[in-house]
Amino acid sequence: MKPYTLIGAALALALSFGDAQAARVLVVLSDADHLDLQDGKTFRTGFYLNELMQPVKALLDAGHEVSFATPQGRAPTLDRGSLDPMYFGGDAQALRAHQALLDKLALTAPDKSPVLSLERVQQIGYDRFDAVYVPGGHAPMQDLLRSPALGRLLSDFHAKGKTTALVCHGPIALLSTLPDAAGFAAALARGGKVAAPPQWIYRGYKVTVISNQEEEIAKPQLGGGAMKFYPQTALQAAGADYQSNTAPWTSKVVVDRELITGQNPASAADVAKELLQRLK
Numbered sequence: 010m011k012p013y014t015l016i017g018a019a020l021a022l023a024l025s026f027g028d029a030q031a032a033r034v035l036v037v038l039s040d041a042d043h044l045d046l047q048d049g050k051t052f053r054t055g056f057y058l059n060e061l062m063q064p065v066k067a068l069l070d071a072g073h074e075v076s077f078a079t080p081q082g083r084a085p086t087l088d089r090g091s092l093d094p095m096y097f098g099g100d101a102q103a104l105r106a107h108q109a110l111l112d113k114l115a116l117t118a119p120d121k122s123p124v125l126s127l128e129r130v131q132q133i134g135y136d137r138f139d140a141v142y143v144p145g146g147h148a149p150m151q152d153l154l155r156s157p158a159l160g161r162l163l164s165d166f167h168a169k170g171k172t173t174a175l176v177c178h179g180p181i182a183l184l185s186t187l188p189d190a191a192g193f194a195a196a197l198a199r200g201g202k203v204a205a206p207p208q209w210i211y212r213g214y215k216v217t218v219i220s221n222q223e224e225e226i227a228k229p230q231l232g233g234g235a236m237k238f239y240p241q242t243a244l245q246a247a248g249a250d251y252q253s254n255t256a257p258w259t260s261k262v263v264v265d266r267e268l269i270t271g272q273n274p275a276s277a278a279d280v281a282k283e284l285l286q287r288l289k
Contacts, residue, residue, distance in 0.1 A: 032073045032139040032288040035130065036065060037159060037182070039148035040079045042086035046234035052147060055086030057274055059096040060144035060176050062107035064281035069110075071285055076138075077116060080156045082126030084119045087111070088146045090230065096274050127158035135165045140288060144277070145177025145219070150240065153182040155194050160185035167210050167267065172287045176271035176280050180218040181240040183211050183268075184247055197246065198237040205248040212248035215265040217272040223257050 038061070044052045068075050079085055097103040115121045125133075141162065143149065153159055164186050166173050175182060187193050187206050196203045205212070218240045228235070245251050254261035254272055261272035262279045269287070271280035 030072060033137060034068055034073055034075050034140045034142055034284075034288075035138040035162075036061070036075060036077045036142045036144070037127070037153070037162070038077065038079050038085040038124070038144065039146070039152050040081045040083045040085065041148040041151035044147045044151050045237070046231060047237055048234070050231075050234035052231050052234055053088075054090075054147040054151075055088040056144050056146040056148060057088055057091035057096065057177065057277075058104070058107060058111065059091065059274055060146065060179070060277045062111055063277045064142055064144070064174070064176075064284060065114075066107060066110055067278075067281040067285060068288075071288075073288060076125065077114075077123060078125045078127050078130050080127050080152055080158055082124055082129065084117050084122035084124060086148065087117055088148070091146065091274075127156065127162060131158065131161065135162060138171075140172035140174065140284060141166055142284065143175040143179035143182045145175075145179040145274070147178055147236075149178050149181050150236070153179075154184040154243070155191040156182075156185045157190075160187070160190060164210060170267045172269065172284065173267050174269040174271075174280055174284045175218075176277050177219050177273050178240055180216055180270045181243060183216070183249070184243060186210050187247065193247070194238075194243075197243055203246045205246060209248050211268070214249055214268055215252050215263050216244060216249045216268060216270045217252045217254075217261050217263040217276075218244055218270065219273050220253050220257070222253075223273055226257055 038056050042055055044054050046052055094101040094104050184190050187209055221239045221241045224239045252263045258275055260276045260279050262276055263270050269283045
């Protein structure tokens, strides 16, 4: 096994190509530690441990180089509700191993997190990266879906056909490429029918995301609150061709052109397998 490698801000500027088999993967997370709900309520959240670390560990074990970014360059937040062996097939040892790797990377440490801002990533150059991965947790619903900086990055990857992988709530980030992502999200939050934007770059793509059915099942997590809209509804309203599993919480991965999307936490490991296959 090759040693773990992590691209920090300084290494990102001076990185050499090194191993010809190694790819450079940018992992984009949310800055948010909460999700605004209806009626002024909030839900404390962040990224899900398995959705981030199963693909990251697989990439590192395969010898690839991984760097991390958030819109503002702030350390991301772990959703403590994801610290449950059920997200690792009931394997408590696997949970501990992935959490230990997260601690080793210091990703969530405000004083030493290696995360870059998306503006810094743009300065470094999108061409430095071979693939991008966006994990879930509810946090992407707060900021990634309307981030202009993420929209620029994803649009560049789309134009060049570069692998773009997202899982669970992560695919909501695709909306950041809309001409008016913030306005689209606001219209969804107000309710009613929203017209599909005619110029969305992912219009007609087959994608998956956590389903409305799964959101309804998980609704008690919100402590009596309700989301302003569900990501399945949002992606369908934007013009995506939504694909779903046949049984809630079972793995579902959809591949269409450069996109790899996974439906729920159970899909993270399978998204990682597809991503690794693309990087060979």
